Amino acid sequence: MTSFPVEKIRADFPILKEKIRNKPLVYLDNAATCQKPLAVIDSISHLYMHEYANVHRGVHTLSIKATDRYEGAREKVKNFINAKSTKEIIFVKGTTEAINLIAQTFGKANISAGDEILITAMEHHSNIVPWQMLCEETGAILKVAPINLQGELIYDEFEKLISNKTKLISVVHMSNALGTVNPVKKIIVTAKVKNIPVLLDGAQAIPHMPIDVQDLDCDFYVFSGHKLYAPSGVGVLYGKQALLEAMPPYQGGGDMIRKVTFEDTEYNTLPYKFEAGTPSIADVVGLGAAIDYLTDIGMDNIANYEAELLDYATEKANKIKGLKIIGQAKEKGAILSFVLDKIHPHDIGTMLDSLGIAIRAGHHCAMPVMDFFEVPATARASFAMYNTKAEIDALMAGIEQLIEVFG
Amino acid sequence: MFDDLRDLYQEVIFDHNRNPRNYRVMENADREVEGFNPLCGDRLTLFLKMDGDVITDASFQGSGCAISTASVSLMTEIVKGKTETEAEALFKQFHEMTTGKEEDVDLEAIGKLAVLAGVREYPARVKCATLAWHTLDAALKNEENSISTE
Numbered sequence: 001m002t003s004f005p006v007e008k009i010r011a012d013f014p015i016l017k018e019k020i021r022n023k024p025l026v027y028l029d030n031a032a033t034c035q036k037p038l039a040v041i042d043s044i045s046h047l048y049m050h051e052y053a054n055v056h057r058g059v060h061t062l063s064i065k066a067t068d069r070y071e072g073a074r075e076k077v078k079n080f081i082n083a084k085s086t087k088e089i090i091f092v093k094g095t096t097e098a099i100n101l102i103a104q105t106f107g108k109a110n111i112s113a114g115d116e117i118l119i120t121a122m123e124h125h126s127n128i129v130p131w132q133m134l135c136e137e138t139g140a141i142l143k144v145a146p147i148n149l150q151g152e153l154i155y156d157e158f159e160k161l162i163s164n165k166t167k168l169i170s171v172v173h174m175s176n177a178l179g180t181v182n183p184v185k186k187i188i189v190t191a192k193v194k195n196i197p198v199l200l201d202g203a204q205a206i207p208h209m210p211i212d213v214q215d216l217d218c219d220f221y222v223f224s225g226h227k228l229y230a231p232s233g234v235g236v237l238y239g240k241q242a243l244l245e246a247m248p249p250y251q252g253g254g255d256m257i258r259k260v261t262f263e264d265t266e267y268n269t270l271p272y273k274f275e276a277g278t279p280s281i282a283d284v285v286g287l288g289a290a291i292d293y294l295t296d297i298g299m300d301n302i303a304n305y306e307a308e309l310l311d312y313a314t315e316k317a318n319k320i321k322g323l324k325i326i327g328q329a330k331e332k333g334a335i336l337s338f339v340l341d342k343i344h345p346h347d348i349g350t351m352l353d354s355l356g357i358a359i360r361a362g363h364h365c366a367m368p369v370m371d372f373f374e375v376p377a378t379a380r381a382s383f384a385m386y387n388t389k390a391e392i393d394a395l396m397a398g399i400e401q402l403i404e405v406f407g
Numbered sequence: 408m409f410d411d412l413r414d415l416y417q418e419v420i421f422d423h424n425r426n427p428r429n430y431r432v433m434e435n436a437d438r439e440v441e442g443f444n445p446l447c448g449d450r451l452t453l454f455l456k457m458d459g460d461v462i463t464d465a466s467f468q469g470s471g472c473a474i475s476t477a478s479v480s481l482m483t484e485i486v487k488g489k490t491e492t493e494a495e496a497l498f499k500q501f502h503e504m505t506t507g508k509e510e511d512v513d514l515e516a517i518g519k520l521a522v523l524a525g526v527r528e529y530p531a532r533v534k535c536a537t538l539a540w541h542t543l544d545a546a547l548k549n550e551e552n553s554i555s556t557e
Contacts, residue, residue, distance in 0.1 A: 021411055344472035346447045347416075350532060354411045363448055376448030376470055405409055406421065406473075 004305040009297065010386050012037040023356030026391045031176050031204060031335055031382030032360050033226045036290075040230060043289035044282045055281055056255055056272070070281055073288030074271070077236055080291045081221065082212040087241055087270035091279050094235035095203040096126040098222035099170070101237060101274065102199060103130040105247040106220075107168070113139030115167040120158070120182070121147045121372060122175040125365045127201045131170065140167070147372065151178035151327035159190060169198045173205035177366040177378070178327030179310075179335030181205065188217050197243065203227055207384065208306055208333045210299040213238055225283060230290035234283035237274070244270050251276040302385045306334040309383045309392065316396045322403060326378050334383035337364075340399070343406050345379040351402040352379075357395055414525035415532070416473065423477035428484050429466040438549065442469075442542030444534055449475045453483075453542045460491045472535050478523055479539035485520060491547050498540045505536050 010016050015035045018025045027035060047069060053062035055070045074086045083089055092098045111117065117131045121144050128142075135142050143166075145158035162169070169191050174181045184200055191198045197219040202211060206223040213221050220239045226232035239247075249256055249267055253276035259266040267273050294302070313336050317323055322341035340348060349361030360380045363370045370377060381395055409416070433439075433454035442451050451469030455462055465483040470476075486494045497516065504512045504524050514521060526536045 344447075344449075344470075346449075346472040346532070346535060347474070350415065350529065351409060351412060354409055362446065370448065376450065401409070405416070407425070 004301060004385075005297075006305070006386065006388055009037075010388075012039065012293075013386055014038060014041070016386060020356040020358070021354055026355075026357040026394050028381040028383065028387065028391065028395060029358045029360050030207075030384035030387075031227070031364075031380065033232065034207060034229045034384055035386070036229055036231065036286075037293050039293045040286045040289045044231065044286045047282050047285050052282070054278055066281060069285045069288070070279070073284045073291075076288045076291045080211075080295065081236075081238060082214050083238055084214065085241060088238055088244065090237040090239065090244070090271045090274045091284050092222075092235045092237050092274075093233060093280070094224040094226070095201060095222050096130075096224075096235075098220075098235055098237035099126055099199070099201065100130045101250045102220055102222075102239075103134045105250050105274075106197075106243065107131075107134045108138070109246070109248055111138055111140045111167045114165060115140045116143050116163060116165045117141070118143045118145065118158075118161055118166050118169045120145045120153050120171055122151065122153070122178055122180060122182075122366065122369055123170075123172050124176055124201065124203070125367070126203075127170055127172060128368070141165075144368075147180075147369075149373075150329050151175065151180045151369075152329045152331075153180070153182055155183065155186070158187070162190065162194060162196065164194075166194070166196050169196055170201065171198070172201045172203075174202075174208065174333045174335075175327070175366075175369075176204045176335070177364040177369045177380070178329065178337055179332040180327060180329035181209075181331040181333055183331070184218070185216060192217070204333065204335075207294075207302075209303045219243055225287040225290065228287070228290055229293065230287035231280075231283040233280045234287050236287075241270065244274070249276070250274050253277045255279075297385065305385060306383055309387055309389065310334045310336070312389050313381065313383070313392045313395075316392060317399075320396065320399055320403070323399065326373050326375065335380060336382070337378045337380045339375050339378050340403060343403065345377040347406070348379040348399070348402060351405070352395070352398050355394070355398045357398055359395075415529060417522045417525070419481075419519070419522040420473055420477040423480040424473035427467075427476055427480040429480065430468065431466045432468055433464065433466045436466075438546040440542050440546040442538050442545075444471075444475070444538050446534065447472065449535060449538055451475070451479055451538065451542060453479070453539070453546055455543075455546050462486050462489055462491070462494060467539075471538070472532075474523070474526060474532055474535040475538050478536045479542075481520055481523070482539045482543060485518065486543065494543065494547060498544055501540050502537065505533050 013035050051065040053066045055067040074089050077089045078086045143161045146154050188198050199220040200218045202223040207228045225234040256276040258268050326337040345361035362377050436454035437457040438455040449471035454466045456464035467479050523536045526532045
């Protein structure tokens with residue numbers, strides 16, 4: 001492949017020049033959140049310094065400018081995931097809010113006692129708990145499709161769990177704890193036969209691969225901005241227009257109405273129906289800037305480069321005695337979750353931090369995954385397009401040293 | 408290599424992590440309380456044998472990081488023979504040492520536990536060290552059979 005301009009990209013991320021405990025920062029906690037390029041940071045400062053006012057309200061110039069920027073970002077998101085219309089792009093706080101929104105609107109309108117919601121055993125808590133809450137309220141039943149020891153969905157078992165009562169399938173596109181990329185196209189094809197809507201949790205997948213919601217033919221696709229090099233506080237709920245039209249509103253308030261009297265309220269059209277109150281304007285603009293930045297680099301190029309990083313890291317990790325990779329799916333994104341013999345992940349995290357290396361140690365908001373692999377927690381190095389093989393070398397050297405210290 | 412960490416990971420901690428003291432299930436324990444740190448998944452069960460208000464034996468089982476394992480191991484050693492009041496006073500000292508001001512700590516009373524003073528500089532790890540003591544506190548107060556640091 002043509003060489004990926006990683007050094008040029010690194011130069012765009014000011015925080016990567018930071019020293020941590022007097023050592024150069026090696027940031028490998030990208031699955032938790034990604035760092036921000038200058039283009040994103042500047043877009044926010046620029047808005048606040050030159051173009052900021054509330055959106056969709058004023059007739060004054062600044063409000064019109066801010067609205068243009070805000071709606072411009074919606075257009076960018078639409079193109080980025082290839083949605084049919086900007087009406088299908090709802091701005092929310094993040095993936096978690098998007099899933100809760102669907103549970104509380106689509107869920108309450110379409111799911112009742114005895115109905116089933118199907119998820120997988122590798123879901124993040126944010127794709128478990130909202131459904132448990134809905135089940136508690138409605139008497140619906142949550143079904144969980146099992147995974148194998150490689151961390152892959154057992155497809156036959158998954159298919160067997162689809163029944164006439166299944167009203168929604170909600171599946172993670174890429175697992176944050178294991179890196180597994182699920183066979184989402186196959187899942188959707190199967191679901192379509194039975195007319196079951198499919199929600200994809202794209203929080204992890206979105207920064208690592210091109211996403212085309214029309215090609216996938218999913219009914220909902222949700223993700224957070226902060227894992228896509230954009231600010232925290234903004235996320236996207238994509239939904240097919242017909243589904244969104246039929247759903248009751250989520251929160252009531254300003255912007256989501258067309259006409260209010262004390263007797264009756266008429267709701268606004270899409271996408272505003274689901275955007276009550278003043279949104280996180282600058283963060284949405286920042287998301288637009290992140291998408292421009294990523295589009296310039298090319299999501300295909302990013303996917304190829306990160307696959308190379310993951311292969312390199314996996315090969316190196318496999319050579320370390322006492323290291324076990326948790327999550328060895330054939331289809332996998334740039335996440336290396338691992339445990340070390342007799343060394344707790346928290347100790348690994350603190351020790352690597354003293355070398356300037358940031359990883360995550362814990363259950364990754366996926367306690368059922370930890371239970372399945374019978375570990376209390378894992379250490380997780382997660383890669384982004386600005387990471388290098390030299391950083392992976394530093395990680396592996398750090399792991400080898402801490403194994404020695406622990407004896 | 409890990410020079411910065413010498414205050415946190417002292418040799419005593421590695422020693423107790425490798426060979427935890429009093430690591431056993433206690434038959435006929437008078438108190439048995441489970442402690443859980445949901446942040447990192449550390450989980451321990453603390454057993455106490457009491458004679459009146461004196462702790463005559465203490466043991467534990469569970470899994471955790473080196474800091475939490477060393478902390479509970481050291482604790483089970485130090486509280487044996489102590490009265491409930493003395494143990495509670497130690498907890499207060501330990502809490503002060505790991506979260507409060509250095510000058511308020513009675514080093515003589517705290518003894519060997521001083522090896523855990525380093526966690527003060529690592530806010531993310533304080534709960535690893537204090538889990539054992541919160542569990543002991545619950546056991547002595549005999550209030551609940553499960554406690555959590557969150």
